[in-house]
Amino acid sequence: MRDVRDNNTEPGDAVNTVDAADAVDVVVVGAGVTGLYAVHKLREMGYRVRGFERGADVGGVWYWNRYPGARCDVESADYSYSFDEELQQEWDWSEKYATQPEIMRYLSHVADRFDLRRSFTFGTSVVSAELDEETLRWTVRTDGGIGGGGADGGDGRVGGEVLSARFCVFAVGCLSSTHLPSVPGLDTFAGATYHTGEWPHEGVDFTGLRVGVIGTGSSGIQSVPLIADQAAQLTVFQRSANYSIPAGNRPLDEAARRELKAGYAERRRLARLSGGGSPFMTHPRRTLEVGEQERRAAFAKRWELGGVLYSKTFPDQLTDLPANEAARGYWEEKVRARIDNPAVADLLVPTDHPIGTKRIVTDSGYYETYNRAHVRLVSLRENAIERIDGQAVVLADGERVELDALVLATGFDAMTGSLDRIAVRGRGGRLLKDDWSAGPRTYLGLGTDGFPNLFSLAGAGSPSVLANVILCAEQHVDWLADCLAHLDAHGYAAIEAGARAVEEWVAECRERAAATLMMSADSWYLGANIPGKPRVFMPFVGGFGAYGQIIADVAGSGYKGFELIPG
Incomplete structure (x- = not known):
């Protein structure tokens, strides 16, 4: 059986089969800016960590979004990790607002510098995560890089892996589930079709062609x-x-x-x-x-x-x-x-x-x-x-x-689309997608009642897309690391958001959004670009600094609003 502490995979490699469930401390889903830091931080603390990424390399949204002109709208100096001073000092940005290729070079440099790729299996999707209510561990299944399974309940075992994890951490990103417009005959278009969120890595030459672009986001x-x-x-x-x-x-x-x-x-x-x-x-x-x-x-x-x-x-x-x-x-x-x-x-x-x-x-x-x-x-x-x-x-x-x-150029099923693709089942076999059918239900954007030891980072219920996502990632991962250390120091087996805390946080996010002009736009913050999606303002609108103080106060109070479950 493979030693999960030394998963020496390279970009594009996919580990396809196991005979029994591997036991790890943490599974991290996603190798974007949040997943990379989560693996680094938790591995540094001594946890056995396995990461999975459906792309062939690190980068998350920047791995997929290679369309012409793709550029970050946060200044390069700020859209970078702050957790390591040497990293800050050694990396040289070439321009004020970095383009996608430069951001990818940066994230690849980070992965190399901290030897992060060895903890990831690339070209592989997590298709399900199911809670064992007796042990409070998560059984995580992957597709082994060949598809199959998904949020409809498929288990993805054909060619995939089965792991047992104490903690399940979703760092799947808010903008990684592409949305196709509902246009009759679109799938029969006789020319070449491209989506900006899944751009060919070799690029596209439009020289001399008649080109149409649908979408002006x-x-x-x-x-x-x-x-x-x-x-x-x-x-x-x-x-x-x-x-x-x-x-x-x-x-x-x-x-x-x-x-x-x-x-x-x-x-x-x-x-x-x-x-x-x-x-x-x-x-x-x-x-x-x-x-x-x-x-x-x-x-x-x-x-x-x-x-x-x-x-x-x-x-x-x-x-x-x-x-x-x-x-x-x-x-x-x-x-x-x-x-x-x-x-x-x-x-x-x-x-x-x-x-x-x-x-x-x-x-x-x-x-x-x-x-x-x-x-x-x-x-x-x-x-x-x-x-x-x-x-x-x-x-x-x-x-x-x-x-x-x-x-x-029709965007994404933002905030929740990537999680919806995974069959996440908590207490009583509850499917997270069903639990969130009327809009995402979280406490602090971190946890959900009925899903102990499961965390969603830099997503719905937190500042995420309304702020500098790299600092949001660090804020969440640092909070998570302190939380796990607290559990272990006090002999707790698990942590679970309380139902009342979830309802109160959902109400607070809703009330804060209603006090702004944000509700007046048909934006993807509200899911308005996806037919049939409930109109709920999904990020926390109160600001990055204010949110940081809120989650710090919760931790300082001994994790008020969470239930700490003894081992």
């Missing part, structure tokens, strides 16, 4: 300028206009990198106090408490900073509609100045949601792309897609848009 907005550079004709099909702000990207020279590294201690301190996990504080006064000149200066400063933090220029932008309108008005003024055709600008300026209630996109030359003669914007609200016929997208007015390639 982050991946659509980031990819359109680069696709336009190659395509002979580009048609962008837009259902909903989104707010985007130029990245203001720039190369980082050696002097800039030295300055960043010298200031890391203070930068991280401020980030942990902030709402979004980045070291930029909101203006000390409310939007309309300052004069127009000061207000415009503050907006201009955030505009030059680039990216999503524009929505946090003033503290009331996402709670007060007049304040939000001031921010939206400045944004519209700046964007319309970039678009030559006023009619096209009318289509690109959102009118259906306040700015920041959907994630603001970080782009490079998106709006200017529509000034190019071979680029066309089609508003699906005015002229919907009726069907796909051969190589044509057929619109409601009968027009046939002939294409050689179709890019689906």
Whole structure:
């Protein structure tokens, strides 16, 4: 039988069969930024850890999202681990906002530096996890890299592994379950079809082709300028206009990198106090408490900073509609100045949601792309897609848009989609997917009643997608590590969220969201992009720093709201 403490696998390897259940302390599902740190931290504490990743290497969302222009909307200096000072000092970022290839190089460097790959089995999905109520251990089954099993109850044993784990840790990411649009005939399109969330690793050459892009969320907005550079004709099909702000990207020279590294201690301190996990504080006064000149200066400063933090220029932008309108008005003024055709600008300026209630996109030359003669914007609200016929997208007015390639920039079943694919059964055989059928039910985003010793990290019920995910990952993993140490120090076998604590946390998350403008947008934060998904605001909207204090207080109280189960 394999020694689970020394799983020497390489990217792409899959361990396919075992004759009996392996016993480990922790199973970690996912090798993205959260899973990598979880394996490192828990292994360092002496736990026997096995990790599983359906991709062929580390990276999580960055392994799959290789579409043209894929770029992080958090500054590189902040979108990096803080747990190791030598790591911070040795890694050199090449630009302010790193692209996908550079982020992958960074995560690969982290995996190499801490020898993390040996604890992972790649090319393998966990298909089920079932609680043994007598031992309070989890039986975890994988597909062995050949598919099979899943949330419908299949056990995935053919060619897979069966493990027994005391703790089961899901680090599956919020944006890793791709969503396909419901378009009649889509599966019969005669040209080439690509999804931005599962982009070919060898890349795609669109030179001289007629290309269509469906979707103008982050991946659509980031990819359109680069696709336009190659395509002979580009048609962008837009259902909903989104707010985007130029990245203001720039190369980082050696002097800039030295300055960043010298200031890391203070930068991280401020980030942990902030709402979004980045070291930029909101203006000390409310939007309309300052004069127009000061207000415009503050907006201009955030505009030059680039990216999503524009929505946090003033503290009331996402709670007060007049304040939000001031921010939206400045944004519209700046964007319309970039678009030559006023009619096209009318289509690109959102009118259906306040700015920041959907994630603001970080782009490079998106709006200017529509000034190019071979680029066309089609508003699906005015002229919907009726069907796909051969190589044509057929619109409601009968027009046939002939294409050689179709890019689906249609996003993800966010927050819960990746967990829904796994048959997780707790007490009484309860299926987690059923337990969350009306929306995710968690306490602190960490645990769920009826599922002892099972943790979901950096997902629903926590700041996750509303903050710097790498610091969210560290925040959750550090809390988890302290929790497991507490259990062992006091002889507890398990920890389980209490039903009342879960209901109270769900209510608190709901009430905090209702006090903002976030509920007014049909966003993926609410699952609005997935037909039939319950309309529930899934992340914790109270801010990264506030959330960190809440979970620290829970730990300091002896884990109030959790039941600690004796061994």
